[in-house]
Amino acid sequence: MTDIAIPESFEFLFEDAPYKVMYGGRGSAKSHSIARALLVQGAMERHRILSCREFQNSISESVHKLFADLIDEYDLHDFYEIQKTTIVGRNGTEFLFAGLRHNVSKIKSFEGCTRVWVEEAQAVSKGSWDVLIPTVMRTAKSEIWVSMNPDLDTDDSYKRFILNPPEGALVRKINWNDNPFFPEGLRREMLSLREKNYDEWLHIWEGNTRHTLEGAIYANEMRQATEEQRIARVAYDQSAPVFTAWDLGWSDMTSIWFWQKIGFDIRVVDFYQNRMEALDHYISVIQRKPYRYERHFLPHDANQGQLSAGGKTIAAQLRQRGIPLSVLPQLPIAAGISAARNLFPRVWFDEQACADGLDCLRRYRYDVDQQTGQFSRKPLHDDASHGADAFRMLAVAINDPKPREERKKPIRPAFIGSNAGWMGAL
Known part of the structure; x- marks a missing residue:
C-alpha cells in the first residue's frame, strides 16, 4: 500500500459534503494536496472526476501534468494509466479535463461526474457556475471542490462560496503557514514582499481580497x-x-x-x-x-x-x-x-x-x-x-x-418666384 502525504489542513477533503472550498494565498499547497486527495479517492472507489477551469484551450493548460507527475512520484502506474487527454484507473475511475467558458454543450456531458475540482475559481464567471452546478450536482455522491486565491471581493466565486457559502459547504482558509512542506526559497520571497509592500503581501500570501485592481480604469x-x-x-x-x-x-x-x-x-x-x-x-x-x-x-x-x-x-x-x-x-x-x-x-x-x-x-x-x-x-x-x-x-x-x-430633415424656408406653384421643396 502506498502512503500519499497530504497536509492535515486538507483532511476535511475526506469528509462527506456537497461543496469543499479552499481559499488563501500562495504557497499553501492547495493544488498538490487536492490532486493527491483525488488520486487516493479515485483508487479507493470508482469515480468520474472532472478538473476544470474557466479557460482551457488545450490539455497543456490543465492540471493533467500535475496528476501525471504525482503518479510518477508515488509510482502509481500499476493502477493509473496516463493517456493523452485523460487518466484512467484500473477500477474504472476516470479523470477528465475541460474549460468552462463557451463550452456549455461539453459541460452538460459531464453530468455523471462524482468529483468536480474547479481550480483557479476566482476567475470563474457567474454564467459558468450557473451551468456547471445544476449539471453535476444531481446525485448524493456528487461533490464540487473549489480552490482559489481570492482576487476582488466582488468576484462571483468569492461571494458565492466564501461570503455566502451553500448549505452544507465546508469552507477553509489555508495559507503558507498551514503547509508543512513550505520551501525555504518561497519563505524568503514571502518575507521580502512583506517588508516592501505589506498590502500586496496580504493579498498574495495571506489570501486577502483587493477592493480594486491596480490600474483599474473604472x-x-x-x-x-x-x-x-x-x-x-x-x-x-x-x-x-x-x-x-x-x-x-x-x-x-x-x-x-x-x-x-x-x-x-x-x-x-x-x-x-x-x-x-x-x-x-x-x-x-x-x-x-x-x-x-x-x-x-x-x-x-x-x-x-x-x-x-x-x-x-x-x-x-x-x-x-x-x-x-x-x-x-x-x-x-x-x-x-x-x-x-x-x-x-x-x-x-x-x-x-x-x-x-x-x-x-x-x-x-x-x-x-x-x-x-x-x-x-x-x-x-x-x-x-x-x-x-x-x-x-x-x-x-x-x-x-x-x-x-x-433623422427627419430640418424644415427650412424655400423662397420661390411668382411663377412657381404652391409646392416648394423642403
Missing part, C-alpha cells in the same frame, strides 16, 4: 455605483424599447450590453458574451430574449469584419435580415473611456443579469509599460477588454440614439 466609477446602490435589481420596463451595444470578436469575445433609456437614467438590463460563434448564434440570443428592440449599435469594424460570414460584413448580414442597426464611428480609445466615465453616474446595472459584464468593467485596466514598469495610457488587452469595449460603444451610442440617415 475603479472610481464602479465604487461610486456600488455606494449609490446603482448595482441592484433593475427590471425590464416593457413600455420602453431596448438598445444593444456590441464589441465584435471571433477568437476574442463578442460582447453585448442591453439597455433602456428611462428619463435621464440608463438602465442596463442584460449582458451577453461568447466567442468562436457565428453571427447566427448572437442573432438567436437577442431574439430569444423578451425585449422589444429599437436599434443595435455596432463598432466601426462591423463594416469590415466577417465573423465567419462567407464574405459578407456583419452590418450587411444584419441589415439583410431587417435588423435595425447603426455602425458607430471609430473614436480614439481615450475619448470612448471619457464618454463612459461621463455616463456612469446615470447608469443603473442589473446585478444578476449583468454580473459577467460588471466583472469586465471592474477588471478593465491599463497595461504596464515594459520599459518603465509604470502603467501606460493604453488599456490591457485581456478577457475583460471586450465587455469594457462594448460599454464604450454604449456610451458613444447614448449621444446618437438614431442613425443620421433616419
Whole structure:
C-alpha cells in the first residue's frame, strides 16, 4: 500500500459534503494536496472526476501534468494509466479535463461526474457556475471542490462560496503557514514582499481580497455605483424599447450590453458574451430574449469584419435580415473611456443579469509599460477588454440614439418666384 502525504489542513477533503472550498494565498499547497486527495479517492472507489477551469484551450493548460507527475512520484502506474487527454484507473475511475467558458454543450456531458475540482475559481464567471452546478450536482455522491486565491471581493466565486457559502459547504482558509512542506526559497520571497509592500503581501500570501485592481480604469466609477446602490435589481420596463451595444470578436469575445433609456437614467438590463460563434448564434440570443428592440449599435469594424460570414460584413448580414442597426464611428480609445466615465453616474446595472459584464468593467485596466514598469495610457488587452469595449460603444451610442440617415430633415424656408406653384421643396 502506498502512503500519499497530504497536509492535515486538507483532511476535511475526506469528509462527506456537497461543496469543499479552499481559499488563501500562495504557497499553501492547495493544488498538490487536492490532486493527491483525488488520486487516493479515485483508487479507493470508482469515480468520474472532472478538473476544470474557466479557460482551457488545450490539455497543456490543465492540471493533467500535475496528476501525471504525482503518479510518477508515488509510482502509481500499476493502477493509473496516463493517456493523452485523460487518466484512467484500473477500477474504472476516470479523470477528465475541460474549460468552462463557451463550452456549455461539453459541460452538460459531464453530468455523471462524482468529483468536480474547479481550480483557479476566482476567475470563474457567474454564467459558468450557473451551468456547471445544476449539471453535476444531481446525485448524493456528487461533490464540487473549489480552490482559489481570492482576487476582488466582488468576484462571483468569492461571494458565492466564501461570503455566502451553500448549505452544507465546508469552507477553509489555508495559507503558507498551514503547509508543512513550505520551501525555504518561497519563505524568503514571502518575507521580502512583506517588508516592501505589506498590502500586496496580504493579498498574495495571506489570501486577502483587493477592493480594486491596480490600474483599474473604472475603479472610481464602479465604487461610486456600488455606494449609490446603482448595482441592484433593475427590471425590464416593457413600455420602453431596448438598445444593444456590441464589441465584435471571433477568437476574442463578442460582447453585448442591453439597455433602456428611462428619463435621464440608463438602465442596463442584460449582458451577453461568447466567442468562436457565428453571427447566427448572437442573432438567436437577442431574439430569444423578451425585449422589444429599437436599434443595435455596432463598432466601426462591423463594416469590415466577417465573423465567419462567407464574405459578407456583419452590418450587411444584419441589415439583410431587417435588423435595425447603426455602425458607430471609430473614436480614439481615450475619448470612448471619457464618454463612459461621463455616463456612469446615470447608469443603473442589473446585478444578476449583468454580473459577467460588471466583472469586465471592474477588471478593465491599463497595461504596464515594459520599459518603465509604470502603467501606460493604453488599456490591457485581456478577457475583460471586450465587455469594457462594448460599454464604450454604449456610451458613444447614448449621444446618437438614431442613425443620421433616419433623422427627419430640418424644415427650412424655400423662397420661390411668382411663377412657381404652391409646392416648394423642403
